[in-house]
Amino acid sequence: MRPGQDLSGKRREAGSNARHLGATLRIALIKLSSLGDVVHALPVAHALRARWPRGELTWIVERREEAILAGNPTLDHVVSVDTRLWREEFRRPTGAHAVFVKLRGLVRRLGMGRFDIALDLQGLWKSGVITRLTRAPLRIGLAMRHCRERANVLFTNHRVVLPPDAVHVVEENLALLGPLGLRPDTAGKPTFPIAGDRTAEQVVSRYLEEEGLKPETPLVALNRDLVTEVFPRRDPPRLTIDVDGSVRCSQRSYDSSRAAGERGVRYRRGSRTVLARTAASVSSPA
Numbered sequence: 548m549r550p551g552q553d554l555s556g557k558r559r560e561a562g563s564n565a566r567h568l569g570a571t572l573r574i575a576l577i578k579l580s581s582l583g584d585v586v587h588a589l590p591v592a593h594a595l596r597a598r599w600p601r602g603e604l605t606w607i608v609e610r611r612e613e614a615i616l617a618g619n620p621t622l623d624h625v626v627s628v629d630t631r632l633w634r635e636e637f638r639r640p641t642g643a644h645a646v647f648v649k650l651r652g653l654v655r656r657l658g659m660g661r662f663d664i665a666l667d668l669q670g671l672w673k674s675g676v677i678t679r680l681t682r683a684p685l686r687i688g689l690a691m692r693h694c695r696e697r698a699n700v701l702f703t704n705h706r707v708v709l710p711p712d713a714v715h716v717v718e719e720n721l722a723l724l725g726p727l728g729l730r731p732d733t734a735g736k737p738t739f740p741i742a743g744d745r746t747a748e749q750v751v752s753r754y755l756e757e758e759g760l761k762p763e764t765p766l767v768a769l770n771r772d773l774v775t776e777v778f779p780r781r782d783p784p785r786l787t788i789d790v791d792g793s794v795r796c797s798q799r800s801y802d803s804s805r806a807a808g809e810r811g812v813r814y815r816r817g818s819r820t821v822l823a824r825t826a827a828s829v830s831s832p833a
Contacts, residue, residue: 572602573661575681578668580609587716588668590737594729596621605660607677618742626656630673657681667703668720670694675702687726
C-alpha cells in the first residue's frame with residue numbers, strides 16, 4: 548500500500564478506532580533483536596501507552612532479549628520466540644517437525660491476541676512473517692527503501708516513508724506511529740521505560756565496588772564493535788560499562804547522536820563521532 552493511501556474495510560475500521568482515546572486497541576510490537584535495538588524501540592511503547600492508556604500492548608521479541616522487557620510498565624504481554632534455535636533445529640534430520648510444532652504454537656498464541664494493529668519496527672524478512680502471523684488488519688512497516696530486507700514489504704499493508712529529519716533510530720521508530728495519528732514532534736522527549744531489578748542492581752553494585760568504583764564515579768557505555776574501530780592498532784583503554792544504567796545510557800546516547808545528526812552526520816556515523824570524542828577523553832589503562 549502506498550504511503551497516504553486510504554485504508555479500506557478492516558484497515559479503515561482499525562485506523563478509525565485508533566483515533567479514539569477510549570478504544571481498547573490491541574497492538575502488537577515486533578522488534579525481535581538485538582538488545583540495543585529493543586531499547587531504542589521502547590519510546591514507541593511508551594508513546595502508545597500514553598496515547599491509549601486502556602490499550603493492550605504485546606511485544607514480540609527474541610528469547611535472548613526478553614529479559615530487558617521483563618516487568619515493563621507499558622506492556623501487557625511479552626511473547627518470546629527463538630528463531631536462532633529454530634534454524635539450528637531445522638538442520639537436524641527430525642528438526643523440521645520440532646520447528647513446525649513451535650511455529651504452530653506461535654500462530655495459536657498470536658491468534659489469541661486478536662490484534663487490531665501490528666507495528667513491524669525491524670524491517671526484516673522474519674519480522675515481516677511474524678507481523679503477518681498476528682493477523683492484524685492494519686500492519687504498519689517501513690517502505691521498501693528503508694527495509695534491511697526488502698521482502699519485508701510483502702507482509703505489511705501500510706508502509707511508512709521516513710521523514711528526512713528522522714536522524715536517530717529512535718526517531719525512525721517513532722515515525723512508524725504516523726499512520727496512527729501520533730507525530731514524533733508532539734510526543735515529547737523519548738522515554739525508555741525499563742523495570743528495575745533490585746537483586747541485579749545489588750550484584751552490579753558489589754561488582755563495581757570490588758573494582759574500586761564509587762557510586763558517584765562517571766560511567767560510560769560503549770559499543771564493543773565501535774571501540775574496535777576507534778582503536779584498530781592498539782588495545783583499547785580500560786573502559787567502565789554501566790551495566791545497571793541502561794535507561795540513563797540510552798537517553799545520553801540519544802541526546803549525543805541526535806546532536807551529531809543536527810550537524811549533518813547520520814546516526815551510525817554520528818555514533819562513531821560521539822565514540823571518538825569520548826575515547827579521546829578516556830585515560831590510558833592503569
